Amino acid sequence: MSYYNEPKTERGQETLNSLLKAAEEIFGEKGYYNTSIIDITQRAGVAQGTFYIYFPNKKAIFQALILDLSHTLRKEIAISIKNAKNRMEAERTGFRTFFSFINRHSDLYKIVWEAQFVDPDLFRAYYQKIAKGYSDGLANAIKKGEIKDLDTEMLAYSLIGIANFVGLRWIIWEKTQVPEKAFDDMMAFITSGMKKH
Amino acid sequence: MSYYNEPKTERGQETLNSLLKAAEEIFGEKGYYNTSIIDITQRAGVAQGTFYIYFPNKKAIFQALILDLSHTLRKEIAISIKNAKNRMEAERTGFRTFFSFINRHSDLYKIVWEAQFVDPDLFRAYYQKIAKGYSDGLANAIKKGEIKDLDTEMLAYSLIGIANFVGLRWIIWEKTQVPEKAFDDMMAFITSGMKKH
DNA sequence: ATAATATATGAATCATGTTTCATGTTTATT
DNA sequence: AATAAACATGAAACATGATTCATATATTAT
Missing domain, CATH: 1.10.10.60 (Homeodomain-like)
Known part of the structure; x- marks a missing residue:
């Protein structure tokens, strides 16, 4: 299709x-x-x-761009976390890759958000696909006992939300990298939120 | 103005x-x-x-709506968390109020996101104002030793991100409440992410 | 080389929508 | 009750932009 x-x-x-x-x-x-x-x-x-x-028509080229973006982003993150030793390392690398990606494609970041108004179903499918992959990875980590047993879908959307809004604050608005201190604190927050006891 | x-x-x-x-x-x-x-x-x-x-002109009525929404939402949350015993309780109540608000105003939730394309400066001001209040509250909790000493601005945007994407997943897309199990797990995630040792 | 297919053009056709304005009606003031 | 100020009307002016189409050129296949 x-x-x-x-x-x-x-x-x-x-x-x-x-x-x-x-x-x-x-x-x-x-x-x-x-x-x-x-x-x-x-x-x-x-x-x-x-x-x-x-x-x-005009909408079609927009939809084509979304599909292309979705594919490229998910592939890039998947490759980057492939060799992670554990879930925490995968999270850190995944967030780095995501920020690097929107740094290089700040135009596409905006395109995805606008999809909510141009083609709501496609927007939803975009995030559902990302969330599904994320959930599966988290479920796996739970099975291995690497992280707490929390609702994985909720966790996936939470982490996507963090990435999006922290990215918005620095990369999109400020056009800078996320400061190291903020990045480290963010990972500390996420890590202690997910780790057992 | x-x-x-x-x-x-x-x-x-x-x-x-x-x-x-x-x-x-x-x-x-x-x-x-x-x-x-x-x-x-x-x-x-x-x-x-x-x-x-x-x-x-057309843009002006949109801007008027954003300002109105911003004001109502911040006021409602501020009132709801006024009597919280500690920061963790304030977070739980604040999230409940936010979800209840977008449940009653799902139209306004969409309006705010679209502001990014209609009036980017206003969109930014909207979230900056929310984030500023949030940051201040968190800084206070740090001073009192209630939570870990993390970058408060990063934390504010992370929590806003969680609220937005979890709200998107259930309230906007599914038109249901956030399931209790998901809500509790979300608070568990946030709480252990912020609490000391 | 010729026919068939693919690609390219840009002016004309639709379709829509914002904003203005001359005119009329209602409300407040004296 | 008369006058001024507010408010309301809807058609016309103005502006824009998506899409179609008759025509022309380039490429591939025979």
Whole structure:
């Protein structure tokens, strides 16, 4: 299931890429509703009509971006925590990767949040998929006795919430890294919240 | 500083109230950008032009709603935690009040999140104000030795993040209360994350 | 080289929505 | 009761932007 028309030639693929790249940039800058097809095609360097060769409508390119983001982010985090020795180490590495990711893609961070208004079901699916993977990892850690036996779904959403709002405070608003002291304290808070006795 | 023209008569005050109420409902249902002035005036039962007697433009009524929400929510939480015996009890009560509030105002919950795209500065100010009050309360608890000495701003944003995403998962998406087991586990997580040794 | 397919163009077509304004009605003031 | 100030109306002016389409060019297959 794809939100765009698969190009059959090299040239077509390049045009599609230009459109996606332009859309990502401008949606990140001005938001979905303040972005016009003209904005996108102009930055991509193609005519207005060309847009509709690849996408049936404006919403479709937004949806395509969300899917792409979701995939890239989850993959990047999964790879980064692959070799963690235990759950606590996985959490620390996962948070680092997430912050690094939104640092490099602050435009996509905004895109995901706006999805709540452009396509609520997709927004929900996005977080549900992340939360599902998170929950499973936590359930595993509980089985191994690495952390307390708490409701894993609640825990997943809590940790996602922490990541999002701490990221919002420093990376999105301040355009800086999360200060080391804040990061360490955050991990201390999470760690003692989850660890046994 | 106000975003609307103060009515001088009883009749004017009623019309203003109708407009605000209608806007709150429709913004919550369809989002800011999918709501037209016609939608608002129709539901309020007044003519299109009447809107501009009270608000200079569409954005202004949205901003007025945010300010109103911000004020009501902070006040409600402040009152609810006034008589808490200690910080942990204040947290538990504060979370309960927050969830109850968004349960009664799920439309306003959506309005605040959309503010990020309609008026980013106002969105930021909204959370900064909440975070500031939260931080101060936490700093006080640290001084009293009730909780660990952690970066209070980080802690404030983390707790706001937890509340928002757990609320999103159950109250907004599922339209139910947060299950008791999840709520208790959430408080257990937060409590052991903050308490000393 | 020719036909078939894919890609590209941009002006025209729809569709919508914000804001203004000339005019009329209601309420408060004297 | 007369006058001024507030409030209300809805059609017109103004602005924008998504989508379609007839036409043209480029690429691939035969």
